[in-house]
Amino acid sequence: MSHLLIRGWRKWAAVVLIAVAVPLISGSSASNGTETYDLVIANGRVMDPESGLDAVRNVGIRGAKIMAISSSRLEGKQTIDAQGLVVAPGFIDLHEHGQEPRNYQFQAHDGVTTSLELEVGTADVDQWYARREGKSLINFGVSVGHIPVRMKVMKDAGTFLPVGDAARRQATPAELQQINDDIENGLRRGALAVGMGINYTAAATHDEIVDVFRLAAKYGASVHVHLRHAGLQEPTTGLVGIEEVIAAAAATGAPLHVVHITSMGLKNTPRLITMVKGARASGIDVTTECYPYTAGSTQLESAIFDPGWQDRQGITFKDIQWTKTGERLTAESFEKYRKEGGTVVIFSIPEEAARTAIADPLIMIASDGMPLTGTKIHPRGQATFSRVLGHYVREERALDLMTALRKMTLMPAQRLEKRAPMFKDKGRIRVGADADITVFDADRIIDKATYEEPLRYSEGIQFVLVNGVAVVKDGQLVDGVFPGRAARAPISQ
Numbered sequence: 084m085s086h087l088l089i090r091g092w093r094k095w096a097a098v099v100l101i102a103v104a105v106p107l108i109s110g111s112s113a114s115n116g117t118e119t120y121d122l123v124i125a126n127g128r129v130m131d132p133e134s135g136l137d138a139v140r141n142v143g144i145r146g147a148k149i150m151a152i153s154s155s156r157l158e159g160k161q162t163i164d165a166q167g168l169v170v171a172p173g174f175i176d177l178h179e180h181g182q183e184p185r186n187y188q189f190q191a192h193d194g195v196t197t198s199l200e201l202e203v204g205t206a207d208v209d210q211w212y213a214r215r216e217g218k219s220l221i222n223f224g225v226s227v228g229h230i231p232v233r234m235k236v237m238k239d240a241g242t243f244l245p246v247g248d249a250a251r252r253q254a255t256p257a258e259l260q261q262i263n264d265d266i267e268n269g270l271r272r273g274a275l276a277v278g279m280g281i282n283y284t285a286a287a288t289h290d291e292i293v294d295v296f297r298l299a300a301k302y303g304a305s306v307h308v309h310l311r312h313a314g315l316q317e318p319t320t321g322l323v324g325i326e327e328v329i330a331a332a333a334a335t336g337a338p339l340h341v342v343h344i345t346s347m348g349l350k351n352t353p354r355l356i357t358m359v360k361g362a363r364a365s366g367i368d369v370t371t372e373c374y375p376y377t378a379g380s381t382q383l384e385s386a387i388f389d390p391g392w393q394d395r396q397g398i399t400f401k402d403i404q405w406t407k408t409g410e411r412l413t414a415e416s417f418e419k420y421r422k423e424g425g426t427v428v429i430f431s432i433p434e435e436a437a438r439t440a441i442a443d444p445l446i447m448i449a450s451d452g453m454p455l456t457g458t459k460i461h462p463r464g465q466a467t468f469s470r471v472l473g474h475y476v477r478e479e480r481a482l483d484l485m486t487a488l489r490k491m492t493l494m495p496a497q498r499l500e501k502r503a504p505m506f507k508d509k510g511r512i513r514v515g516a517d518a519d520i521t522v523f524d525a526d527r528i529i530d531k532a533t534y535e536e537p538l539r540y541s542e543g544i545q546f547v548l549v550n551g552v553a554v555v556k557d558g559q560l561v562d563g564v565f566p567g568r569a570a571r572a573p574i575s576q
């Protein structure tokens with residue numbers, strides 16, 4: 084009884100203390116005008132795709148969080164003058180293979196605050212995160228990848244994509260069991276999604292693919308798929324490829340995300356988009372993404388260039404660029420470099436297909452950026468987001484600014500937030516959201532990286548904050564800061 088009384092008294096005393104404390108705090112802040120934030124972004128045009136807010140506001144940040152959005156003046160220990168600039172949620176890239184410090188510098192300059200490798204992914208989720216923890220400029224995350232798991236289980240000699248058994252042989256029952264066990268383990272260890280590239284593991288049976296979808300469904304993880312077919316020729320068209328995975332999603336309940344729909348559909352991209360929309364209208368959780376370019380990029384030694392590739396893809400040797408030198412290929416150099424192994428750029432996507440996807444409000448923007456293995460690599464990893472905002476929004480008027488921002492902030496966050504609830508606080512300018520913020524000049528933002536000069540920073544992105552810390556200031560990289568954090572699903576074991 085007395086114990087209860089004491090507890091009751093304590094509770095009452097606490098209420099009094101709070102009641103006293105609150106007026107004290109507000110009293111003291113009233114005396115110097117306002118509350119002080121760590122950082123204030125003042126007078127910018129705040130654009131939030133979730134609420135639809137598009138107005139001049141001041142944003143107050145404390146620690147790693149947005150704490151105030153106000154039309155009145157806010158007091159900050161530091162202030163960024165954003166007059167005339169757009170203040171947007173930091174861009175979330177669902178698809179970036181380059182996950183090294185130098186890639187993060189290029190991505191920060193392109194407005195990206197969260198860089199995710201969800202297509203190829205990893206076979207070792209713990210190690211992947213451990214390597215980047217505390218050392219990263221921007222936030223980072225990964226899927227457990229069917230490709231690297233299959234390579235590990237089947238002892239394929241490839242480094243990034245399969246070159247041997249993982250591409251060309253059916254798995255034995257014992258290998259299939261191991262592939263499923265490794266994928267399930269990755270999901271338990273907090274992988275954001277499951278990655279698949281069926282075109283690169285072409286000998287994987289339809290059964291093997293459906294089993295992976297079933298596992299993803301069990302963990303509420305989306306499957307990010309490079310389709311089995313990307314060609315124009317029956318029966319290996321992009322349409323057939325998308326049929327396989329829409330069926331797998333429908334039959335298992337796993338959410339499906341089709342990567343780079345333009346390089347899958349080529350001139351038939353609108354037909355693939357129609358399939359995605361039709362599946363969604365029938366209640367299947369399907370999303371997709373594209374990059375703003377008319378070329379793809381991959382490894383020359385991969386199964387994509389197995390005999391018959393010219394007819395399948397509707398291209399020939401001269402449409403392929405060797406990234407180490409920039410030269411276009413011939414029959415001879417194709418043979419030589421395919422044996423050597425390395426990255427190529429493939430000019431195969433019609434501009435009309437690219438533009439259709441970029442302008443479509445349903446289709447997210449993701450870079451598919453590549454590791455920096457040559458001086459003539461694809462520019463997409465360095466410049467995708469500023470190219471959409473500068474070239475397609477401002478110069479071409481293919482879509483409006485808010486729609487474009489939604490496709491690179493809110494939509495990718497929503498794609499992942501059921502599996503990884505931390506994404507509910509990303510992709511938004513909202514009180515309580517993570518202070519991942521990109522401030523840019525809408526009149527000046529533009530990509531500078533090209534196929535000839537791919538290692539150039541984008542322009543017009545003035546400030547980039549990651550968890551409240553500036554990584555780009557006045558258009559320049561900030562040295563020696565590592566505010567990037569793991570973007571990861573809850574660990575279930």
Ligand SMILES: [Zn+2]
Binds near residue numbers: 202280342343
């Ligand atoms: Zn791909």
